[in-house]
Amino acid sequence: MNAAELTECMVGLGEPRWRGRQLAEAIYRQRIVDVEVITTLPKALRQKIAEEGWQIGRPRIVQVFTSVDGTERYLVQGRAPDGLTVETVWMPEGDDGEAGDGSDDSGPVPASLNESGKGWDRATICVSSQVGCAVNCQFCLTAKLGLQRNLAAGEIAGQVVAVLDRQKVEVGKDRVNLVFMGMGEPFLNYDNFMAAVRLLVEEVGLSPQRMTVSTSGIVPGIQRFAEEPLEVRPKLAISLNAPNDEIRSEVMPINRKWPIDAVVDAVRGIRLRTRERITFEYVLLGGVTDQPQHAAEVARLVRRTGLPAKVNLIAWNPGPGIAYETPQAVAVETFRRALAAGGVPVYLRRPRGRDIYAACGQLKRTVEG
Numbered sequence: 001m002n003a004a005e006l007t008e009c010m011v012g013l014g015e016p017r018w019r020g021r022q023l024a025e026a027i028y029r030q031r032i033v034d035v036e037v038i039t040t041l042p043k044a045l046r047q048k049i050a051e052e053g054w055q056i057g058r059p060r061i062v063q064v065f066t067s068v069d070g071t072e073r074y075l076v077q078g079r080a081p082d083g084l085t086v087e088t089v090w091m092p093e094g095d096d097g098e099a100g101d102g103s104d105d106s107g108p109v110p111a112s113l114n115e116s117g118k119g120w121d122r123a124t125i126c127v128s129s130q131v132g133c134a135v136n137c138q139f140c141l142t143a144k145l146g147l148q149r150n151l152a153a154g155e156i157a158g159q160v161v162a163v164l165d166r167q168k169v170e171v172g173k174d175r176v177n178l179v180f181m182g183m184g185e186p187f188l189n190y191d192n193f194m195a196a197v198r199l200l201v202e203e204v205g206l207s208p209q210r211m212t213v214s215t216s217g218i219v220p221g222i223q224r225f226a227e228e229p230l231e232v233r234p235k236l237a238i239s240l241n242a243p244n245d246e247i248r249s250e251v252m253p254i255n256r257k258w259p260i261d262a263v264v265d266a267v268r269g270i271r272l273r274t275r276e277r278i279t280f281e282y283v284l285l286g287g288v289t290d291q292p293q294h295a296a297e298v299a300r301l302v303r304r305t306g307l308p309a310k311v312n313l314i315a316w317n318p319g320p321g322i323a324y325e326t327p328q329a330v331a332v333e334t335f336r337r338a339l340a341a342g343g344v345p346v347y348l349r350r351p352r353g354r355d356i357y358a359a360c361g362q363l364k365r366t367v368e369g
């Protein structure tokens with residue numbers, strides 16, 4: 001529930017409207033997990049809330065996998081009776097793609113953060129939007145699950161809050177970025193995804209400029225996104241992943257429905273902030289999308305869009321039952337240089353948590369929650 005819904009709930013209990021704001025403050029800012037200890041509310045009201053059956057919910061982290069590089073991957077279970085789980089990933093020191101690529105321009109880390117004793121100066125949380133995914137990209141492990149169901153807004157925002165709690169993050173003090181790049185296609189669960197963003201911005205207090213949502217190119221979703229007010233609109237990343245429609249349709253069949261030009265046209269409708277850039281993500285598939293002629297094509301394509309843009313290169317992370325190959329290190333470096341030489345800002349994303357299957361595109365539920 002957002003503050004407005006909490007207010008209606010309080011009014012229903014015969015309380016003044018401002019109790020809703022007070023409750024939102026306790027639940028989302030102070031992150032109190034038990035009504036009993038919200039001491040800003042009178043004891044009688046706390047009892048009444050409990051008697052009415054209201055609880056402060058949190059998705060449960062049911063399993064934790066820890067990588068040698070500090071990445072933590074969580075299996076997170078909502079409150080729905082189906083018990084389904086999704087995966088959420090914590091990456092201390094960012095992922096070199098979103099936090100380390102110049103898009104986080106909030107300046108040097110203040111010394112006080114280094115002294116916070118938390119062991120990290122900045123971090124990125126990778127968030128899921130659906131259980132599984134219907135999009136069927138040929139290189140992605142999540143695709144193998146198919147779509148099991150949409151996540152509710154509370155389940156999406158709740159993943160973030162559960163991790164903030166676990167890592168003792170102080171919002172407004174610690175530097176945390178969110179990437180909606182976990183399981184699922186956010187723009188095929190648009191209403192719940194945006195409701196979650198509003199909860200995270202308006203109630204939890206996170207900045208939308210520290211959030212990036214990635215889409216495989218769902219044009220109607222991008223068009224709706226373009227209408228969102230700046231105060232709650234995250235930054236946008238497009239999974240390009242191929243140099244032209246022919247190859248893209250092969251690796252991302254969704255391209256037959258919404259080809260590259262249609263996606264780019266929709267992106268042009270977004271009113272960008274000063275210095276905001278569109279990210280094009282590009283998964284390098286060995287022999288398939290990593291050749292020098294592909295790099296030249298991508299450089300031309302990105303320049304032709306006329307958009308303020310950058311490219312995040314990701315070497316494909318292998319997964320069981322997927323018949324692609326990880327690109328050669330030299331191919332990755334040659335590709336990166338060709339884009340840079342072609343005038344395109346380009347960043348190489350370092351794989352994180354590969355040993356625990358937490359790297360990009362490797363998220364797939366492996367344990368029944």
Ligand code: SAH
Nearest residue numbers: 140181184185214215216239316317360361
């Ligand atoms: N559904 C959205 C967001 C989740 S996927 C989307 O597709 O954009 C997040 C990113 O992971 C996408 O850019 C996708 O291309 C990339 N990805 C998927 N499988 C991958 C793999 N095996 N290795 C590297 N990146 C992968």
Ligand code: SF4
Nearest residue numbers: 133135137140143216
């Ligand atoms: Fe879905 Fe994104 Fe994976 Fe494609 S890459 S199947 S859109 S999660």
